[in-house]
Amino acid sequence: MAPPVPGVGPCLRSVNTRELSEVFFNNRSPRSVLPVWVDFDGRPRHYPVLQPRTGRLMHSYRGHLWLFRDAGTNDGLLVNQQELFIAAPNVIKADITLPVFTLKERCLQVVRSLVKPVDYRKLDIVRSLYEELEDHPDVKKDLQRLSLERSEILRNGVLE
Numbered sequence: 001m002a003p004p005v006p007g008v009g010p011c012l013r014s015v016n017t018r019e020l021s022e023v024f025f026n027n028r029s030p031r032s033v034l035p036v037w038v039d040f041d042g043r044p045r046h047y048p049v050l051q052p053r054t055g056r057l058m059h060s061y062r063g064h065l066w067l068f069r070d071a072g073t074n075d076g077l078l079v080n081q082q083e084l085f086i087a088a089p090n091v092i093k094a095d096i097t098l099p100v101f102t103l104k105e106r107c108l109q110v111v112r113s114l115v116k117p118v119d120y121r122k123l124d125i126v127r128s129l130y131e132e133l134e135d136h137p138d139v140k141k142d143l144q145r146l147s148l149e150r151s152e153i154l155r156n157g158v159l160e
Contacts, residue, residue, distance in 0.1 A: 011042035012084075012147045015063030021087040025068075026055040027096045032071035036139055037064060042147075044139045050096070060087040067139060068096045073109055074137040075101075084146055108132060 014037065027033045027050040035047040035058070049071045050056055060066070066085040068077040079085040079094045101109070111133060115123065120133045 012038055012065055012143055012150065013042035014038050014040055014061075014065045016040055017062045019062040019089065021060050021062050021064070021089050021091070023058050023060055023087055023091060024055050024093045025050060025058050025096065026093055027052060029053075029077060029096055029098045031077070031098065033077060033096050034069045034071040034074075036067040036069060038067065038143065042143065044143065062088050066094070067142065068094075069137070069139060073112065074139065075109060076137060076139075076142055083142070112136070 025033075025035055030052050032052060033050040035050065037045045037047060037060075039045050044067070047058075048056075064087040066079065066087065067083065068079050068085070069075065070077060076083060076099070078097050078099050080091075081097070085094050108129075111120075111123070115133075117134065121130055123130075
């Protein structure tokens with residue numbers, strides 16, 4: 001992990017190992033998937049979209065970090081049943097699937113797909129849902145959350 005930036009917290013980033021790790025990104029979901037590589041500075045870098053039920057051989061490197069997003073909604077997807085994929089020479093496939101969304105998360109997705117953001121506050125719904133609708137999925141927020149979770153695991157001396 002990169003050293004923490006004051007006020008920002010720890011930063012997940014790919015490691016520059018130069019040790020090739022060919023992996024097959026297999027989109028097993030019904031959604032178009034946006035592969036996101038986390039670069040050496042912890043910034044997300046988007047790769048070409050994978051159409052539903054397709055795959056692509058990727059030339060990655062050991063220690064490279066990948067996230068996968070719904071290309072239409074930016075919702076996070078799972079890869080090998082995890083949020084984060086870490087390339088390794090002995091891992092040859094990355095199966096991308098939908099997570100089990102809560103009913104509330106799924107409802108927010110549907111409302112976002114049907115209603116323009118400028119019209120959210122015109123809906124006759126509980127006030128707290130306005131903020132949740134306006135809080136769109138964001139890869140940078142997810143990276144920050146994952147960095148904090150990883151930092152907490154390391155601090156507690158428990159690493160998966």
